Amino acid sequence: MNTLNTLTTTKPIEDAAAEARPLVEIRRVRKSFGAHQVLRDVSLAVPAGTVTVLLGPSGSGKSTLLGCVNHLESIDGGRIIVDGELIGYRQAGHDIHEMTPKQIARQRRDIGMVFQKFNLFPHMTALENITEAPVGIAGAPRAKAKARALELLDRVGLADFAKHYPAQLSGGQQQRVAIARALAMDPKLMLFDEPTSALDPELVGDVLDVMRELANEGMTMIVVTHEIGFARGVADQVVFMDGGVVVEAGRPEDVIDRPQRQRTRDFLESVR
């Protein structure tokens, strides 16, 4: 997992030893909001079956970067490749051109995302939240999708809450339903955008447990979080971002316990 940032050394695209090619490749991505440049030339690789934690102060661009990976945010330059497929764009000549919403929607099916504010659909029960996309988008038979949803709810410890509406659930329960909802599409990659930041402290543990279990099962995950303990215990790779650039990346024991850069040290000091 320490084969990081070796992207510029052009590797043969044909899959020579499937493990050698990372599942997610972020290459020289740039993005601005107006005059403000949020991402400056960010490159990153996430090997399949590993967990990458993005750390950094607010405004460092880590959440924006996450949004670029499933094209909820467009990019100004560079490339994002998931499982060999260019995300949100197609290559035409030298430049890349944005796809139609329909094509992008097709790509997003394989990338699950969990949000800080859960964003469950309030007019649907927990079960309906989970089955909506498999039935309506992927065309799964309703009975099969329901069985799978109940199985997922059981897995996140909410088997008894299938018929509850989001307003009847606590924050921690809502977030676990949101994880189950994303998993129902059988994604090959899961993105977590500060999944525990909106939770009461006593509810954080349940959500982190679910994520830890998911990581143990071999799910590829990119996690934006301030939970240093989670990063140290679960991450294969920790990336520290600040000011729209990757300041430092490496194994958690290196980045968290022996940070090389002063900026990393200052940040870790402040969240500890």
Added chain:
Amino acid sequence: MTTAPAAPAAPSTAPGAAPGFGAAPESTDDDVRAIPLRRPWRWISAAVVLVFVAGFAYSVFTNPNIDFAAIGQFLVDPRIIDGVWLTLLITFIAMVVSTVLAIVIAAMRLSSNPVLTSVAWFYVWAFRGTPLLVQIVLWGYLGLLYEKLSIGIPFTDIVFWQADTNLLITAMVAGILALTLNQAAYSSEIVRAGMISVDEGQREAAYSLGMSPLYTFRRVLLPQAMRVIIPPMGNETISMLKNTSLLSVIAVLEIYTQATVISSQNLKQVELLIVASIWYLVMTSILSIPQYYLERRYGRGTSRNLPPTPFQRLRQAFASRRPGPEPAPETKAVSAA
């Protein structure tokens, strides 16, 4: 207040605890009932209002100038009944078409295309800024503006279909047109407010699951917007029903026009106005029933437990001995983690 405050109970607080904290000393003197304030003015004000209401009712029902027999007779007069049906028909058509139009205008207004946005804004500005009565009369005079109406490609000679304006735009069509176009302006603002009320995170969540923009609108955004849209649209429907009476100025035979036509012959103006009013009340009362059920449907998930509908309550009362259906899940939001 006979006894002095009970002597402090034996200090049971742990050593080291600050004095004054922990359980207060208890006394049997404190075991008292708390009696709420009496409010005599409630009774007095209710009595005064009741006297006035009774006086008004008496003055109406004993008034020799009101022919109650005529009211009963004209309430079911075939001309009045025809007027009722026409009123309902116009209301229905105008509301359905204007709502479709309103969704289009709201979508234009919310789009990022500046031309569409400004046209939509101009539409709302023009139709909301002029009196409905003026618009109705204007549409009635459409034949003066355009002798013929045609469908074709603008600025070319290509015409697919053409008709004489006065044959096509009857008073009824002009009336429906006026009500529809005016209502669309108001409804579009309601639809727009509903769309804005949905959290942006909902769209992101839907997109992240692979939903297309159209699917997201239909299954995620619209149902949530409906919760905000339905109550004011209920009001608009009731306003529309009453505004149909304005069509009397272009002689559309809805209920108010029918009532005035009859009263101009038999000179029982007040009686026929009462007849029309009774029918308006009946119609508006009936219209609020679907609103109640629509609000419940789109309120799912917002109030924690919906109260039973009147029908459900009735059924419960009859079937209280039979084992009921599976109860709704309890709302132990946090405790049962």
